[in-house]
Amino acid sequence: MAGLKHLISPESSLSATEVAENFSAIGDRCNDLPDGAFEGAALTTRHLDRQSVGTTAAMGWSAGINRFKDTRSTSFEVVTIPASSYGDITNAVTPSQPLANFYGGEIALPVFAWAEISFYDFDAFSSTPWNVQTRDVTYYFKLQYKTDLMSAWEDIPNIDTERRAQAGSATSGGGPPNYTAPPEEATMVLFGVVSPGSASSISFKLVGYRTNVAGSTPKVVGSIRSLYVVR
């Protein structure tokens, strides 16, 4: 950072005006800091407003702080889960995420993805709890991804995102209205990360299935999002 306008030297003197100008010089520098004035960790991106980051739109990204980090997300309503084998969860797909590449020819930056979901037996919840027998359905979910360079959805490499859980107990003794287990709503967070190579866009989706248990209507609700960090 540049110094004072008038140097203070031994045995020299400064006029009052020069001293005042020195204070103004400090103010000018302090109030107009360039990028290079910051040490790493001295300032986080959260401290920067839209003006300081710049406003030129590019790569389909919105201006301001989103230049550093961009998120695509969507939520989906109560959706029926496919039975027996993996299938799409309706609307559980992130909008296409543009992958700005400022580092031509270098290693791709990773894209992170999360799905936060809850799932349950719709039938068990549609009646008064304890009045309906809960059923031991096992639910399976995993994340898949697709870039503009791929023709089909694929499982995320390097990290196994498949998770399984039950939402409800096998315990059903007692009879209505005294079943020994209430209906349950289970929750799950799935996480994946992909290095998309030289692709220029990427999407993630949630797929799932559940075991077939007579008398149950398993459904899922939740959201899915991706995070791409440039800087």
Place this chain on the structure above:
Amino acid sequence: MKYVPKEPPKLGLIADADATMREFNRAMGVVYNDIDQNNVSNKAVSWQRIASPVNDHSVSTSVLGTVNPVGTGNLYLATQDSGYAQTLSGPAEQSTGSRERRSEGYFWEFASADSTTRDLILSVTLNTETELTVIGTGQLLRTGTTFTPTATIMFDVRLYSNGSSLGLSETVSSRVLQPDLPFYVSCRKSFQPGTHDIRIQVRDRSSALDDSQAALTGVSRLEKAAICLFGFCR
């Protein structure tokens, strides 16, 4: 915070030494303690001429990956071997006449990476203090068909780094006969410069108190565990 001189000396007047020192102190105070976004020039922060968070990871303002893989590929990612399921210690009878009642802080086990039972570790070296988001995820399961179904099966999971917990844990539980319990723990905090070895710890808190002896024959397993992180120096 903007710095605005309030008591500069005026031409033709004798300067007040106290006022001048107050002005210096005010200027110093802003520079040392009060720099924020208001001090940054418009469009000062270039987002095109910057170091790659992966290729120039040692000087980048983000921690996303590295050209010298520490985990999987160029990601900060460590995963259990595909197909490997780690057997965890289950509830055990403590002594005749009483069943074990586990208390806080006991029986944490580290997640293993493979059948050699070496710990699953994600090691990251930071050049500057960095705010990291650390994520631990995996799948727990309990087998044992003789388990009494009214008992609650319960696991605690937490992230662990350089000898201490990262201060966050998740409890997953179920009353299903043979439950599958996925877990996801994450933490965002500042990490000091240096090397951090991040691991996952799990403990089986399933109680044998409300269960029959058969519970002790159940087997707990951990599989598909993964640790991932990303972060920002600024």
